[in-house]
Every structure is written in structure tokens, then in C-alpha cells.
Amino acid sequence: xxxxxxxxxxxxxxxxxxxxxxxxxxxxxxxxxxxxxxxxxxxxxxxxxxxxxxxxxxxxxxxxxxxxxxxxxxxxxxxxxxxxxxxxxxxxxxxxxxxxxxxxxxxxxxxxxxxxxxxxxxxxxxxxxxxxxxxxxxxxxxxxxxxxxxxxxxxxxxxxxxxxxxxxxxxxxxxxxxxxxxxxxxxxxxxxxxxxxxxxxxxxxxxxxxxxxxxxxxxxxxxxxxxxxxxxxxxxxxxxxxxxxxxxxxxxxxxxxxxxxxxxxxxxxxxxxxxxxxxxxxxxxxxxxxxxx
Amino acid sequence: xxxxxxxxxxxxxxxxxxxxxxxxxxxxxxxxxxxxxxxxxxxxxxxxxxxxxxxxxxxxxxxxxxxxxxxxxxxxxxxxxxxxxxxxxxxxxxxxxxxxxxxxxxxxxxxxxxxxxxxxxxxxxxxxxxxxxxxxxxxxxxxxxxxxxxxxxxxxxxxxxxxxxxxxxxxxxxxxxxxxxxxxxxxxxxxxxxxxxxxxxxxxxxxxxxxxxxxxxxxxxxxxxxxxxxxxxxxxxxxxxxxxxxxxxxxxxxxxxxxxxxxxxxxxxxxxxxxxxxxxxxxxxxxxxxxxxxxxxxxxxxxxxxxxxxxxxxxxxxxxxxxx
Numbered sequence: 001x002x003x004x005x006x007x008x009x010x011x012x013x014x015x016x017x018x019x020x021x022x023x024x025x026x027x028x029x030x031x032x033x034x035x036x037x038x039x040x041x042x043x044x045x046x047x048x049x050x051x052x053x054x055x056x057x058x059x060x061x062x063x064x065x066x067x068x069x070x071x072x073x074x075x076x077x078x079x080x081x082x083x084x085x086x087x088x089x090x091x092x093x094x095x096x097x098x099x100x101x102x103x104x105x106x107x108x109x110x111x112x113x114x115x116x117x118x119x120x121x122x123x124x125x126x127x128x129x130x131x132x133x134x135x136x137x138x139x140x141x142x143x144x145x146x147x148x149x150x151x152x153x154x155x156x157x158x159x160x161x162x163x164x165x166x167x168x169x170x171x172x173x174x175x176x177x178x179x180x181x182x183x184x185x186x187x188x189x190x191x192x193x194x195x196x197x198x199x200x201x202x203x204x205x206x207x208x209x210x211x212x213x214x215x216x217x218x219x220x221x222x223x224x225x226x227x228x229x230x231x232x233x234x235x236x237x238x239x240x241x242x243x244x245x246x247x248x249x250x251x252x253x254x255x256x257x258x259x260x261x262x263x264x265x266x267x268x269x270x271x272x273x274x275x276x277x278x279x280x281x282x283x284x285x286x287x288x289x290x291x292x293x
Numbered sequence: 294x295x296x297x298x299x300x301x302x303x304x305x306x307x308x309x310x311x312x313x314x315x316x317x318x319x320x321x322x323x324x325x326x327x328x329x330x331x332x333x334x335x336x337x338x339x340x341x342x343x344x345x346x347x348x349x350x351x352x353x354x355x356x357x358x359x360x361x362x363x364x365x366x367x368x369x370x371x372x373x374x375x376x377x378x379x380x381x382x383x384x385x386x387x388x389x390x391x392x393x394x395x396x397x398x399x400x401x402x403x404x405x406x407x408x409x410x411x412x413x414x415x416x417x418x419x420x421x422x423x424x425x426x427x428x429x430x431x432x433x434x435x436x437x438x439x440x441x442x443x444x445x446x447x448x449x450x451x452x453x454x455x456x457x458x459x460x461x462x463x464x465x466x467x468x469x470x471x472x473x474x475x476x477x478x479x480x481x482x483x484x485x486x487x488x489x490x491x492x493x494x495x496x497x498x499x500x501x502x503x504x505x506x507x508x509x510x511x512x513x514x515x516x517x518x519x520x521x522x523x524x525x526x527x528x529x530x531x532x533x534x535x536x537x538x539x540x541x542x543x544x545x546x547x548x549x550x551x552x553x554x555x556x557x558x559x560x561x562x563x564x565x566x567x568x569x570x571x572x573x574x575x576x577x578x579x580x581x582x583x584x585x586x587x588x589x590x591x592x593x594x595x596x597x598x599x600x601x602x603x604x605x606x607x608x609x610x611x612x613x614x615x616x617x
Contacts, residue, residue, distance in 0.1 A: 182398055183393055183394075183398035184398060184399050184401040186354075186393070187391075187393060187399040187461070187464075189354065189385075190354065190385055190391045191385065191386035191390075191412070191416055192381075192382040192383070192384075192385035192386045192387065192416055192417070193386075193412060193416050194416070197412065202404070205403040205404070206401070206402065206403055
């Protein structure tokens, strides 16, 4: 046998061909570490209202508070340290993005596989719901749902899952229809394996590559959608600001020269989404057999 | 266990029709034959002659819009023709197994060999992991794979084409089926590997008493492997008999045409012989002999369908059989 090259190692060497993607991955890792370790890294707990002093409000970056603390990125109108606010905001953004993606993936994947394997009325019913769902803008559906449910992390996640599952269902159905025609499925039928086993053990792993790409892109979508919803005041409650809400808080002061309240959370959001998209782009190139050299 | 004289599989007047918008396609139209334990039958025919559809019918795997409309399939004396899906599931891969044409496609690329072999066992029998592994190892050794332990841990892409087909055959053998239906399993392999696999299959069937139905368009394969031959044309068996009878003394003009088309029997430098015309569309056969438009011996009588004597040791569906 030739030099031992596991599929994983080959995948990694192809991924590493793009320096931009590696940069994106590095940034993403840093952002994730910050998000996970926010309580340890942040100089202040921005959600603990007793630590906030309204007299420290709107301090410029680098200024000292009355208590003698230096605020590297300044404070917002509540006297909340911006750096801490961004760290905790990243935590919410990434958490909401990942959790909603996992749930949407699970639902979309199951329904898409069922539609592709069983066909007939199950396929028609599921795919028509997908069509209806995708014919509305995601933000519109999310806005309506949050207007009904009210604010909160769980409600934001429910809204994001509702608007996103259809993408996965459509993607997984398309690749499952291709896999279904392959002979190994017929061979499995001839062995009289159970239907769930054929669908989830045999067909599903062969359908994963396009799903991984869609899921990565959708994490970025979910994060920006959450930020948009929070910016519009429908996402997270005011006491637990996410990046979108921090931007929204500073929006009113933007014209009065106090740029930092909106600017730094905006940069953090931009960098996070850029990093995810760079990684997703390269993943798509590596996992798409048609783009292979 | 049935005794040696009683056929393990008997097919009587099997009719599998497809109800399409353009009309009824009689893919299998009154096929009868029987196979005994340890016997190898070659089912020969052109593309579209209904030989593969016969195989699928025997597995109970006819998809809509197709349906078995008439006839009987007796497996070990039980009529399985009217079996529902649940009944079929206890037979498929257990009492009847199938091997497909392309070994590159029939093994799932993302699952290890042991996973794929074990699930073939656990789908039918409640056995321990150890016991199942033991059987997998034995099956791999049976088809001539060296160091089965290592091979069980491998993925399909680490095997060559011939090795993959051996694995596919090993999977078919796992549950010691009564009948194996092999749908052109050596067509995708090169000639040396083909020879090895044919030899092994023949030996395995003799040893285990498994009946083998070998579906192919390649007469040379059947000549060396099979005990008896059935030649199919347009959904019907047109000639059946022992290998020696059919290949050396063909009675039906189609069989002799097929034998004449084999390149090695032609004279060097002359154009190759062929059967003129094309396989008729199964939608537009009408009554009468399906081969009459391509036949040199055509006569007025051919407008009526010739009969076929199932009980004779060597029979042809022709009004003017060529006498041996």
C-alpha cells in the first residue's frame, strides 16, 4: 500500500492550501476561546448590574473610571465596559449560532432523508412546506415569531431553527436522491436491512459533505440574523446585550462623536462572520468533487 | 433441508409486467425453470431480454410500476409469490442472496468491511459480536481472501475490483443461502480475475449445496461454469437444456445466432457474423414468435407463438427447431 494517507490527513492538507482559510480558522479559534472563557478574560461582568456605575457612562477608549479602572475600549451609556461587553456578546452570538444550527440541521436532515427515501406523498408534503418556507425572507419570519414569543435566548434559537431547517432539508434531499440510486443501497435492500438502518447508517454519511458546507455558512447567517434581531430590539433582553444590541445601544451616539459604543462590537461581529465565511469557502472547495484539480 | 432430487427453487409461468403510460411491458412473460441444490444455471440473453428482471422477481424486488401478475415461485416447496414485504425480508439475504454487477458500487464507501458484513448477519440472526465476527472471517477465507482479520478492518477503497467482488460474494454466502442469484458479477472484472472467481463460485456451490443462478450475456462464461442453460429472448425462455446440449446442438435459431456471433468462432479476415436487426420493443411484439423478424427460417406458422415443452431435457420455443 502507498504512503499511509488517511482521508482526514488528505482533507487537512487540501484545506491548508489556502493561507486565507488558515487565517480565518485561526481567528475563529481565537474568537471561540474568547467566547468560552469570557468570564475569566473579561475585566468586568457586564450582566451584573451592581458592578455598573452610570457615572462611568460613555467613557472614551483608554479613559479611567471613577474607581480607577482603565476601560481599553471605553464604556457604553450604562457605564458597561465595552471589552467585557464584546467578550460576553461573542459568547451569546456564537452560542446561539451553533445551537440553532445543530437543531436546524437535525430537523432538516431527518425530514430531507425521509422525503428522499420514501418519496411519494411524504416527499411532496415536506418539500412543499420547504418551498413555502423559503419563499419568505428569513428575517420576516423570525421577526413575526419573536413578536409573538417575546424576548430571550431560547426564543431566538427557536426562531432561528424555524427559519433555517428548510435549507438543510433541501440540501440533504438533493444528495440523498443521488445516493438512493447507487447500487450499495440496492445491495443493502437485498440483505433485508431495516429502512432506518439503510437511510441513516448507509445513505446519510455519503450525503454529509455538502451538508457540512451549508451548515458552516448557516452558522454565519444565524449569527448575523441574531445580531439583526437584537439590533431591532427583538432578540436578547437589554440586561444581557449581545453584539447586535451593543451596536444598537451606541447607534444613537454615533453622530455625537462617541463612535466606540457601536464601532467595536461591529468590528467583532464583522471579524467573526468573515472568519467563518473564509473557512466555509475553503471547505466548499475541498469537499466539492467538481472543483477538484 | 430438502433432499438432492427435489428442486430448491422452482419457477412456473412467472409473469412480471410493467404498467407504463405507453402500455404494458411484459418484461418477464411466462418463464419456467427449476434449480436443484448445488446446481448452477446460466440465464443467458441480450440486454433487455428480461434476464435481470427475472432475478429481481426471484428476490421479490420488483419496483412500481412493475408487478408479478401471474405464476409461482417455489422456494424449498413454499410458494413465495404472494409474500408481503415482511415475509420477503426474512428470505432476502438469508435464504436467497444476490450479487451485483459492479463491485465498485455495491459496497458502501464510508463503512468498514466488518460493519457491512456484520449487519448482514445481525439483520437475520441474533448472534453475539464474537460469533458474527467468526462467521465473517470464515466467509472471507472461503472466497480466498488472505489475512481476513486485517481485511475486515479495511474500507472498500483499499480493495481492488476483484477483491471487492470477493467481499460481495462473501457477504452473499454469510447466511448460507439456498439460492444465490448472480447478476453479471464478473462483467466488470478483467479476464484473469473473472476466471478465478468463476472457479471459486463453482467450488463453493458444490461444497455448500447452494444453487446458483448466473445471469449473463457471455456464453463463454456459462460454458465453463453452468450445469444447465436457459436462453431468454423478449421475456421468454426460448431454449433450455444442459450446457452440452444447448451450446453444441442448439435447436433455436436465436441460440445458434448467438453462438455464431462469438468472435472466436468466426474466420479471420472475414466480417464478423451477427444477428440482423435489433431486439424488438417489448411494447410492440404482438402475438407470434418474438424472433420472427430477425429469423432466417421465418414461415407463415411463425405468426403464432410456438409452444415450449418444460419437461423435456432439451427444448426450444420454435416451430422449426434445428435437429441435433
